[in-house]
Amino acid sequence: MxxxxxxxxxxxxxxxxxxxxSLEVKQGSIAALLGSNGAGKTTTLKAVSGLLxxxxxxxxxxxxxxxxxxxxxxxxxxxxxxGIFQVMEGRRVFKDLTVEENLIAGAYTxxxxxxxTAMERVYNYFPRLKDRRSQLAGYMSGGEQQMLAIGRAIMAxxxxxxxxxxxxxxxxxxVKEIFNIITTLNREEGTTILLVEQNANMALxxxxxxxxxxxxxxxxxxxxxxxxxNDDVKEFYLGLSEKKSFRxxxxxRRRKRWLS
Amino acid sequence: xxxxxxxxxxxxxxxxxYALLALGFTLIYKATDVVNFAQGELLMVGAxxxxxxxxxxxxxxxASFLITLVFSFTMGFFIEKVFLRRMIGEPIISIIxxxxxxxxxxxxxxxxxxxxxxxxxxQVFSSEPFMIAGLSISRVYIYSIAAVAVFLxxxxxxxxxxxxxxxxxxxxxxxxAALSMGIDVKKIxxxxxxxxxxxxxxxxxxxxxxxxxxxxxSHFGLKVFPVxxxxxxxxxxxxxxxxxxxxxxxxxxxxxxDPLIGGGAKEIFPYVVMIAVLMIKPYGLFGxxxxxxx
Ligand SMILES: Nc1ncnc2c1ncn2[C@@H]1O[C@H](COP(=O)(O)OP(=O)(O)OP(=O)(O)O)[C@@H](O)[C@H]1O
Ligand SMILES: [Mg+2]
Numbered sequence: 001m002x003x004x005x006x007x008x009x010x011x012x013x014x015x016x017x018x019x020x021x022s023l024e025v026k027q028g029s030i031a032a033l034l035g036s037n038g039a040g041k042t043t044t045l046k047a048v049s050g051l052l053x054x055x056x057x058x059x060x061x062x063x064x065x066x067x068x069x070x071x072x073x074x075x076x077x078x079x080x081x082x083g084i085f086q087v088m089e090g091r092r093v094f095k096d097l098t099v100e101e102n103l104i105a106g107a108y109t110x111x112x113x114x115x116x117t118a119m120e121r122v123y124n125y126f127p128r129l130k131d132r133r134s135q136l137a138g139y140m141s142g143g144e145q146q147m148l149a150i151g152r153a154i155m156a157x158x159x160x161x162x163x164x165x166x167x168x169x170x171x172x173x174x175v176k177e178i179f180n181i182i183t184t185l186n187r188e189e190g191t192t193i194l195l196v197e198q199n200a201n202m203a204l205x206x207x208x209x210x211x212x213x214x215x216x217x218x219x220x221x222x223x224x225x226x227x228x229x230n231d232d233v234k235e236f237y238l239g240l241s242e243k244k245s246f247r248x249x250x251x252x253r254r255r256k257r258w259l260s
Numbered sequence: 261x262x263x264x265x266x267x268x269x270x271x272x273x274x275x276x277x278y279a280l281l282a283l284g285f286t287l288i289y290k291a292t293d294v295v296n297f298a299q300g301e302l303l304m305v306g307a308x309x310x311x312x313x314x315x316x317x318x319x320x321x322x323a324s325f326l327i328t329l330v331f332s333f334t335m336g337f338f339i340e341k342v343f344l345r346r347m348i349g350e351p352i353i354s355i356i357x358x359x360x361x362x363x364x365x366x367x368x369x370x371x372x373x374x375x376x377x378x379x380x381x382x383q384v385f386s387s388e389p390f391m392i393a394g395l396s397i398s399r400v401y402i403y404s405i406a407a408v409a410v411f412l413x414x415x416x417x418x419x420x421x422x423x424x425x426x427x428x429x430x431x432x433x434x435x436x437a438a439l440s441m442g443i444d445v446k447k448i449x450x451x452x453x454x455x456x457x458x459x460x461x462x463x464x465x466x467x468x469x470x471x472x473x474x475x476x477x478s479h480f481g482l483k484v485f486p487v488x489x490x491x492x493x494x495x496x497x498x499x500x501x502x503x504x505x506x507x508x509x510x511x512x513x514x515x516x517x518d519p520l521i522g523g524g525a526k527e528i529f530p531y532v533v534m535i536a537v538l539m540i541k542p543y544g545l546f547g548x549x550x551x552x553x554x
Contacts, residue, residue: 054436056349080442092437094430096494104423105430109442112423152441 001027001192002048002084002160007062007072009040009047011055017043019216020062025160025209030186030193032207032224034200034237040216041196042089045162048194049086050076066160081109083159087152087166089196091145095138099129099148102137106152115155122151125181143174150181160192161185167199175199179206200237204228212237265395267515268508273401273470275507276408277463281480282487282499283415284456289493290432291452294344294355298363299460300481301370306332306461307468307477308370311381321384325465329458336457340450367475380472404466411462415455416496428452486534506530 002025009018017040025031035041046052047059048066053076064072071079094102103122107115123130126147132140137148146166153161163182167175183206185191197203204210210227212220220230227233281299288296306328313324343362347355385403389396419425430438431448439445467477483506491502514526 049440051436051440054439075444076439077442077444080440085442086440088437088440092434092440094433094437096433097426097429101426101429104426105438105441105443108423108427156442 001025001067002194003065004044004048005063005065007047007064008060009043009052009057010060011057013058017057017216018047021213021217022062023211023218023221025192025194027192028186028190029209030183030195030207032200032203032210033194033196033213034198034203034210035213039213041213042164044213045086045164045194045196047072048079049084049162050074050079051086051088077109080156080158084162085153085156085158085160086162087149087164089164089168091142091149093137093140093145093148093152095136097137098134099137099140100133102148103129103151103155106155109156114157118155118157122154125154125184126151142169143171143178146170146174146178147181150178154185158191160194162194162196164196165198166195167197167202175202182206200233204233204238262395263515264512267511269395269397269401271508271511272504273404273507274467274511275504276405276500277467277480277503278483278487278507279491279500279503280408280411280459280463282484282491282503283412283496284459285484286488286493286499287428287452288456289488291428292340292344292449293352294359295352296456297356297359298339298366298481299456299484300478301363301366302332302336302457302460303464303467303480304370304473304475304478305335305366305464306457307464307473308374310461310465311379311468311473312374314382314384315379321381328461328465332457332461333454336453336455337450339457340453344449344453345446363478363481367478370475376475378472378474381469384469400466400469404470407462407466411459412496412500415459419496424448424451483530486530489534489537506533509533 004021004023006020006022007018008016008020010016021040021044023031023033023044033041033044043052043057046055046057048064048071050071052058059072062072063070066079066082066084069082071082071084074082094105097105100119103119104115107118110118123133128144129147129151132144137145140148150163150166153163166178166182170178179202182193182195186193195203195207204224204227207224210221210224211218212227212233220227220232222230228238281303284302285296285299288294309331310324310328313319313327314321319327339362343358344355347358385399387399389398390402391397419429427438427441427443428448428451430441430443431445435445438448463480464473464477467473467480487499487502487506489502490505491498491500510526510529513529517525517529
C-alpha cells in the first residue's frame, strides 16, 4: 500500500537527514517505526504526508508510492485527499478552537453530509470528548488532546494513518487506552497504520511488522516476533537485557551489531 | 446635551466602520501573519469603484454595491496570490514594506483615474432624517450601522458555523497542523485577503455616502491600529468594542476639545489612547495571551 523507495531528505538545502530510507507498509497492517531521538522518524512521516515544506525540508532523491500512485511530488492537501492522514508529534490540536471545531477541521476534505456520522464515531471511541465538545482544546489535558488528535484522523476517514509518538507524555494507563484504540481502528475499520514510537514495548506488541532506523536509514526490519527475539532490540529498545554490573557498562556501549 | 448625543451617534457610526476595518485587518494578521498597511487603500478603492459605477454608468446603488463587493473580493484575492504569496517566509519587515508599497501604488492608481478632488455620491438615501426620541438622525447613519451590523453577524456565523470559516481559524491557530488536515493553506491566505477587501469596501462605501470621498479616505486604514490595540486581535466582539470606543472618543474630542485648542485633537486622540493602553497593558485591553497548555 505504502512504499518508500530509497528517499533522501535535506533540510535547509544542507542538512541531509534521510540517507536512502526504504520501507513498506502492507494494506491492513500496523507497521512500527522505531529509532532513537533524531534518527529521522518524524522526517520520514512528514516526507510521506507532504509536510516537509513548512520546515524547509525537501525530498531530493527516491520515490514514495501510495496505492500505485507516486506521491512524493504532491501537495499536502492532495495527499490527504488521496487517503493519508498524519497525527503529528506533540498532538498539535487547534488550541483556540473547541473540540467540535477541531473535529470539523479534521473532516475538511470530506463531503459535508458525512461529518455528523463521523463525529458520532469519534465520540463512540472517546466518550470523554463528547462531554467536552464545546470546550476550547487548549484547556484539555494532554491525554484528552491526544484523543482529539486521533479523533481528527478518524474524521478524515483515511486509508493510512501516520501516527507520530501517540504515547508521548502520557501516563501508563492512558498509553494503554490509546494503543487499544489504535489496534481497534486497525481491526474494525481496516485502517492501515504506520506507527512511530519511543515506547518500543507497546509498539511491537500492537504492530505486525517493525522497522528500526538509525541515522537516517533502516538498519533492521522484521515481523514483530522476530524483532522481539532479536538481542539488539531487546538490549537497546526493550531494556530487557540481563542485569548489568559496572563492568558491563562498556559492553552496553559497544557499537550496535547492525551498524558494524 | 443634544450636541453630546449627536457626537455619540456620529461616533457610533464611524466606530462601527472602524470595527469592520479592524475585522479585515485581524483576519489577515491572524491567518497569514501579515501586518497590512494597505487596509485603508482597500477601503478607498472600494469607495471609488462603487461611486464610479453609480455616477458614470448610472448603475443603481444597490447593484453598484454588490458589484463592488465582488470586485473587492477578487482584488484582495489576487493581491495575495500575486504579491504576498512570494513573500511567505521572508522577514516581517520586508512584508510590511511590501504592503506599504502596495498602499502607495493603489493611491496613485486612484489619483490617476479619479484625480484628487473630493467627489460625492448622488443622493442615495433620502435626506429626510429619522426622528428617534426627539432626535433627528440622518438616514445614511442608520443604514450604515445596520449594514455594518449585518456584515458583522454574517461573518461571526461564517467563522463559527461554516467549514471554510473553521478552517480559516485553524490556519490562524496552527498552520502546519492545518496543512496536515488537508486544508489548502494558500487558498485560505487568498481568501483572507478577499474577505478583508470586502469588509473594507463596505466601510468605504458608507463613509463615502456620509462625507464624500477623496484619497485621504485611505487614512482610515491607520485607525485600525488603535482599534485593534484596544480591542485585541482575538475576537469579533473585541473589534466591535474597540471600534466603537475609538469612534466615540474621537468624536467627543473633536466636539469638545477642538474648539478650545483650534483643531487637531480629533485626529490624534485615537493614537493617544493607543499609547496609553499599550503602556498599561501591552497585550491590549481585551487581548489575551495565547492559550498555552503543554
Ligand atoms: N526543520 C528542521 N531543520 C533542520 N533540521 C531538522 C529539522 N527537523 C529535524 N531536523 C533534524 O533532522 C534529524 C531527524 O529529526 P526527526 O525529527 O526526524 O527525528 P525523530 O526520529 O523524529 O526524533 P524524535 O524521536 O526526537 O522525535 C535531527 O537531527 C533533527 O535535528
Ligand atoms: Mg519525532
